[in-house]
Amino acid sequence: MDFRFDIIMEYAPYLLKGTLITIGLSLAGIVIGTILGLFIGLGKMMRNKYLAFPFTVYITVFRGTPLLVQVLLIHFGVVPFFIGETHAVAATIIALSLNAAAYIAEIFRAGIASIDRGQMEGARSLGLSHVQSMRHIILPQAFKRMIPPLGNEFIVLIKDSSLASVIAAPELMYWGRAMSSQYFRTWEPYLTAAVIYLILTLLLSILLHSLERRLATE
Amino acid sequence: MIKVQALRKSFGANEVLKDINVTIKPQEVVVVIGPSGSGKSTFLRCINLLETITAGHILIEGKDITDKQTDINKIRAEVGMVFQHFNLFPHKTVLENIVLAPLKVKKVDKDQAREKALSLLKKVGLEEKANVYPDSLSGGQKQRVAIARALAMEPKIMLFDEPTSALDPEMVGEVLEVMKQLAREGMTMVVVTHEMGFAREVGDRVLFMDGGYIVEENIPKHLFESPQQERTKAFLSKVL
Ligand SMILES: Nc1ncnc2c1ncn2[C@@H]1O[C@H](COP(=O)(O)OP(=O)(O)OP(=O)(O)O)[C@@H](O)[C@H]1O
Numbered sequence A: 001m002d003f004r005f006d007i008i009m010e011y012a013p014y015l016l017k018g019t020l021i022t023i024g025l026s027l028a029g030i031v032i033g034t035i036l037g038l039f040i041g042l043g044k045m046m047r048n049k050y051l052a053f054p055f056t057v058y059i060t061v062f063r064g065t066p067l068l069v070q071v072l073l074i075h076f077g078v079v080p081f082f083i084g085e086t087h088a089v090a091a092t093i094i095a096l097s098l099n100a101a102a103y104i105a106e107i108f109r110a111g112i113a114s115i116d117r118g119q120m121e122g123a124r125s126l127g128l129s130h131v132q133s134m135r136h137i138i139l140p141q142a143f144k145r146m147i148p149p150l151g152n153e154f155i156v157l158i159k160d161s162s163l164a165s166v167i168a169a170p171e172l173m174y175w176g177r178a179m180s181s182q183y184f185r186t187w188e189p190y191l192t193a194a195v196i197y198l199i200l201t202l203l204l205s206i207l208l209h210s211l212e213r214r215l216a217t218e
Numbered sequence B: 001m002i003k004v005q006a007l008r009k010s011f012g013a014n015e016v017l018k019d020i021n022v023t024i025k026p027q028e029v030v031v032v033i034g035p036s037g038s039g040k041s042t043f044l045r046c047i048n049l050l051e052t053i054t055a056g057h058i059l060i061e062g063k064d065i066t067d068k069q070t071d072i073n074k075i076r077a078e079v080g081m082v083f084q085h086f087n088l089f090p091h092k093t094v095l096e097n098i099v100l101a102p103l104k105v106k107k108v109d110k111d112q113a114r115e116k117a118l119s120l121l122k123k124v125g126l127e128e129k130a131n132v133y134p135d136s137l138s139g140g141q142k143q144r145v146a147i148a149r150a151l152a153m154e155p156k157i158m159l160f161d162e163p164t165s166a167l168d169p170e171m172v173g174e175v176l177e178v179m180k181q182l183a184r185e186g187m188t189m190v191v192v193t194h195e196m197g198f199a200r201e202v203g204d205r206v207l208f209m210d211g212g213y214i215v216e217e218n219i220p221k222h223l224f225e226s227p228q229q230e231r232t233k234a235f236l237s238k239v240l
């Protein structure tokens, strides 16, 4: 088997651009998904069952349907409905964020629930309000426990961003597929893409590990 | 100081407190004893509204804390609570544990809160531990920090829920010593405990609870030496 490095070289600028867009999509998904997820998680934990119900539905729907379906619905349905035309990058960011938010909401909820009840009682008994107790006592402790599952979710999100190639968002996988169809080659484009994804996820793992270690020794 | 009137508390169908009536005078040290499940903790937790009251009234200095209008956080700031399992904040240093509520609730300024915290740590004999995390402390030290933390809010009343039950025997003394000192200084205290020696020595009054009622109350000497109720006698014969 001959491995054609020349076509990889030819596509290198596009692959680089695609990689940057993949990073951008993932970062946007991580940031928006985390913020949304925090609110949805807190929403689901509300004592009032009627108020909590919509959040439960949200989590169930987004975790219970394929991301690909969500991407297609948002790209061809939701985004055109609002702005009158399709927009692949926006649709990808929205889909990734909404999907990740559902998983992250559960991570937040589980993290908060894992903190001993005595912590809240200790804080409340000193006169701190519920919000103050959450902010100063519960969330900082819960956050530490959330880092490993959040890290997993972020890694999934980077890999899932490749689904955007289906709606022609010009990210890494899109250029991989373009290269494959231009030259009718399999190994060169897809192995290259795989290696780049691997590098991205490994870098993120290393980053999260060091963050975890730093927080543990604090 | 504290007036509890016809207090009832149910968890679902389970009525845990049934018609509790007590008056606690300023500077009084009231010790609560009774078998497991008799409602001692629930009674204490009602006094600082960690439990919502099913019926009845609790007045603190004439203010009805069960009134919907009263600010729960303000009441809690005036009623200190010490828990069996300390409930220190593990992600904060000893000093940070103590200054948190004065800073956030009372809005005391930083230097003042710090100074007060250090003097309280000195009082409980732990000034050299100001900057360590709670995990590095022994049980007895943790509980002393928890007491200092509650005192930092300058409460009018201190509630103790079995403060020495989770401690190794050799650490019970150091915590009781701090509590005795508090009592001598005139702090109003309600103490749930199995330490009968402490009850005798420091208590002004002992309440014996069983089945959600205060079955008998008296000065320690009388309650321990000549209990009137059968249930009190049965309980004391087991623990003394
Ligand atoms: N949050 C709760 N939900 C339901 N039942 C509860 C709750 N808290 C306490 N109980 C019940 O109320 C009863 C009294 O509990 P409480 O903790 O007040 O007893 P106690 O006298 O403090 O006992 P112990 O000496 O074991 O601490 C028990 O039967 C307990 O199961």
Ligand SMILES: [Mg+2]
Pocket (backbone or CB within 6 Å): B040, B041, B042, B161, B162
């Ligand atoms: Mg108890």
